Amino acid sequence: MTSDAVTYRQLLETNNALQVLSDEIGWLCVTRTTQESKLFPLAYMLLSFFNAYYRYPTLLRKIEARMSAEECGDRARNMGAKTTLLNMGWCMPGYYINGRELLINMGLVRPEDAVEDLMYVIDFWRRFQLAYHRNDGHLMTREFGHRSQVQPERQLQIFEADALPVVAGDPLHTAAVRFMATISQFSFLSHCECRMGICNEGPYKFGGDREMLVRDFVDLSQCDFPWLDGVADDIPYNNLTMPIVVKDTHFYLVDDWGSFESKPEFRAESIVAIGLYTSDPLTDGYIPVSMNDAAELTATFNKLQDLFANATARLWERFAKWSRSEMIEAGALVYYNAPALLAHIAGVYDQSDWMEIDDRARRFVPLLNDEYGRDCLTEMLGPVSLPSQQAHDYVMSMHSNRPHRIYSPIPYGVLATGDYTRTSGPLFPGSSILGAKSGKWRTSKGLLDQDAYNQAAQAFTPSACNDENRFLDDYWLNYHHAEPAAQELYRHAQRQSRVLSGRGASLTRADIERGLAGR
């Protein structure tokens, strides 16, 4: 065994993560059943898993050569972009280990193969997650009883103070509710039937029986997906965040897929205030969109509603003409692309890294008929019945009490035998049948090509993440809010706030709600 051999601690931590993810995916799946779509052959998911298995370790190392996983998590916490609970909280590790499990069942890899890759992917995920969730102190929403509280106090104060009040049936309420439905529908379509473009985060406690949910809609305009070029060109924002404040409705569940449940059931009539923001890797926090007054925001929702409705119709017509192979590939790339925003944040994005199918994964396409796709996914994530997933007869798994676990742990026996392999190797050539991307990337700095976007990202550090501010968290601020550094941090975040501009760090929620009551 060499000096850089795998350690017992590494295996313990990795296998713990595999078991936690196994427990959670089991719960997430039992509450949904296997999805089927008449438009998209869902076997695309399997292709994405193979691609993730062969490519994520190399590409995450490429990101981390420029920016650590922890800093990626800090950046992600200050924007509503594609680093959501869903994309990074579950999809990134989930797709990789789904691919591993399938390949084990095909006899193509053993549980003790590519051990360093697996440990690295899990370790990257853990460090990202702990940084992203540092304000709530958890690794996943499941540890928090299915809740997520990512935002710092200063941003929550802005969301609360600037939210525009609505009453069911008034023009802003009507426009906002219709817009949320339309953008949700566009997002499912643009993401080839998956929910990765929508995420809900929260809840956050406001006074007076009010709670807030932060809703993110991401990859809306020209972005990594070439099929949006020419369809979504006139959509002026690539990401939109909508804080919605509800009264007398408690969100008791916000899971790692960004879904929520509430008591009583969430109804549009329960929304009492709303906001709209945009952000991306080049914004210094959340930028308000038409938040000056209700009339301005109503007009914006109505305008965006029309843009998204038109884009939905155009995109549907485009997809309806696609071949099965194109649909499989697009769906696979949407899934596989889950962590790609980290490459944009770090300024090392390459379209060939994140929007192509590796030759090693493409081999499997002939197997991906509809029935194999459905049944393989169901066996792996429903009854957990694939051969590799069976454990000894005394095991009682968390949700079913049956002797199985979804993800094969790394056998500790590798420490005794030394019989394991380290890595699946560097990237193989990739390709895409979808054609080259013709458009650019819609950013807060305008439409940028790949090189310009990378250069801008490398040159930019949001103020919340610079060396002076990065570690000034809510618990430090609790004891130091009157100090100049704290006041400056808050004032910078408040610079575009309609209500809180210049108010500084010593405000409390009660101050804000007294102010709201006096308006």
Place this chain on the structure above:
Amino acid sequence: MKAFWEGKKFGHAETTPVPSAFHTAVRALVKRRLMESGADWGSFVFGSSYDLITQKDFEVIESDLLASGYRFDVSATVSAKEAPEKYKPLRGQDEYEIASEAVDGKLKVGQGDNVVAYPHNVVGVARYVHTADDVIQLMINGVPEDTIAIIDDSGGTLTAPILESFKAVVCMGGTVRSHLGILTREFGIPCLMNAKVSGIKNGDRLELNTSTSAKTAHDYQSGVEKPAEVWKLV
């Protein structure tokens, strides 16, 4: 030479036919190519196997299963359209038998999981939407007023351009947390997911019990049934 999966102590084979057939064939292929190569596993698994296990091999595995007379279940309409020789015909709409007698002019013809409890039941006219061609026709001709769409696709994309025009939706798959459940909730459209229906024809007047309580994640996890009825008004 024994492959790593041979002699495995715990468990069983795959339980569904296609994964079982494909995985068995791939495992046999891997063993054969490994032995023919003379390589050890360490140099094979992420080295020579990339050249020795190819797309052509997987095409042969699929062909062998089809040659046995097996035909795949179809989910996406494009699959059957492009390769009808590989797929069974699309499933019919009336596979579920639900026997009942009319009571007060209402005949129970199905049930599903209610997504959101609304103050009142919804009444409308049944219309099946199975394929992209059905959607295109409705886009061209318009969605008739009071349409209760009966859909066997739990995804949110098939009906994307016309979903907002439906009065209600009955979906014969998924759960209240599936994409179509999420979207109908957003649009405020009453919806029953995971529905079983029988004896409904296009144009029938239906009433959906959308005022009953919604099914929750906990209900699914604990196996609690909360059927919301579909009645034909006779």
